[in-house]
Amino acid sequence: MRLLSQVNLNSLKIVESAARHRNFTRAGEEQFITASAVSQRVKSLEDQLRFKIFQRGGNAVSLTPEGETYVSRVREALERIVAASMEATGQSQAHVLKISVLPTFAARWLFPRLPAFQHQYPDIEMRVSTSYATHEFATSEFDLEIRYGDGHFPDMKADLLFKEDLTPVCSRKLFHEILGDKPLSKVTPEDLQYFTLLHSDTCTQNWQSWLGFAGASFVLSETKSIYFDSCMMSYEAANAGMGFAVANRAYMASDIRAERLVAPFAVHHPNTAGWYFVSPDTTLAARKVVLFKQWVMAEAALTQRQLDIEMSGERQQ
Numbered sequence: 343m344r345l346l347s348q349v350n351l352n353s354l355k356i357v358e359s360a361a362r363h364r365n366f367t368r369a370g371e372e373q374f375i376t377a378s379a380v381s382q383r384v385k386s387l388e389d390q391l392r393f394k395i396f397q398r399g400g401n402a403v404s405l406t407p408e409g410e411t412y413v414s415r416v417r418e419a420l421e422r423i424v425a426a427s428m429e430a431t432g433q434s435q436a437h438v439l440k441i442s443v444l445p446t447f448a449a450r451w452l453f454p455r456l457p458a459f460q461h462q463y464p465d466i467e468m469r470v471s472t473s474y475a476t477h478e479f480a481t482s483e484f485d486l487e488i489r490y491g492d493g494h495f496p497d498m499k500a501d502l503l504f505k506e507d508l509t510p511v512c513s514r515k516l517f518h519e520i521l522g523d524k525p526l527s528k529v530t531p532e533d534l535q536y537f538t539l540l541h542s543d544t545c546t547q548n549w550q551s552w553l554g555f556a557g558a559s560f561v562l563s564e565t566k567s568i569y570f571d572s573c574m575m576s577y578e579a580a581n582a583g584m585g586f587a588v589a590n591r592a593y594m595a596s597d598i599r600a601e602r603l604v605a606p607f608a609v610h611h612p613n614t615a616g617w618y619f620v621s622p623d624t625t626l627a628a629r630k631v632v633l634f635k636q637w638v639m640a641e642a643a644l645t646q647r648q649l650d651i652e653m654s655g656e657r658q659q
Contacts, residue, residue, distance in 0.1 A: 355373065363473060365403065368474070441484060443470060444489070445474065450577065454596070486631060487620045490617055499623060500619070501618060509591050526604060530607075537585050540586060555611040
């Protein structure tokens with residue numbers, strides 16, 4: 343066994359990432375290595391430590407009791423290293439805003455708007471982590487998170503950005519290939535049986551929920567399906583002309599306005615869940631958090647107003 347003094351710092355970062363994501367693939371994406379490389383690094387460290395850090399089970403992994411304790415201490419140590427480095431170089435954390443955001447929310451809604459915040463507040467340095475995992479603020483480095491849920495986040499301050507509003511979308515080209523010049527106003531949910539439905543492993547109930555709401559549940563058993571490991575991939579597949587994806591309207595609004603996608607159904611399925619600005623009381627008074635919260639809440643309100651106007655116009659057609 344190699345000496346523990348020879349433990350590689352990068353291996354510790356990889357293990358911490360795998361523990362946070364509960365998934366070797368996502369840890370690899372974050373660390374810019376393959377899932378296989380993550381697995382090899384973890385096994386090498388486990389051999390050195392002589393105990394298992396993770397229990398493996400399919401694509402997901404979970405921490406063993408020993409692993410839970412070990413990773414907690416590793417995370418604290420890594421945070422101290424970062425803090426020490428910042429202190430040594432005379433850098434303050436007061437201007438560094440560290441946020442965790444759901445990947446699809448980040449790519450489809452936040453990132454196109456974030457340059458405006460950077461332009462308005464150039465002194466605030468952004469550090470953005472995209473993750474499906476939620477974090478304990480007491481042991482993480484994040485100032486805030488954008489989380490999906492019903493608004494109940496124990497011991498956290500949560501402010502609604504906007505609720506989910508599901509609608510099916512597909513590329514304009516594919517729509518006309520399948521349904522010709524049929525007016526959008528004449529399209530019914532039953533017409534989906536002529537298309538491939540694009541599903542996501544992270545939003546498994548969306549199609550069933552929307553079709554049930556639209557009174558066309560039978561379509562699920564009548565159509566071909568393709569499954570993706572994220573909502574993001576199903577949306578990209580819709581843009582590429584592979585079929586219909588059911589998506590949050592706020593995510594796809596720019597593609598619909600640009601006529602890359604069509605959203606032909608007047609049936610919009612409102613969801614009780616939505617996206618929330620979540621933070622502990624300890625960070626709320628920080629200038630960087632106050633300014634970002636004011637900005638993102640205003641952007642979300644503008645998005646909701648635009649969607650309400652567009653949906654009102656559709657209902658009147």
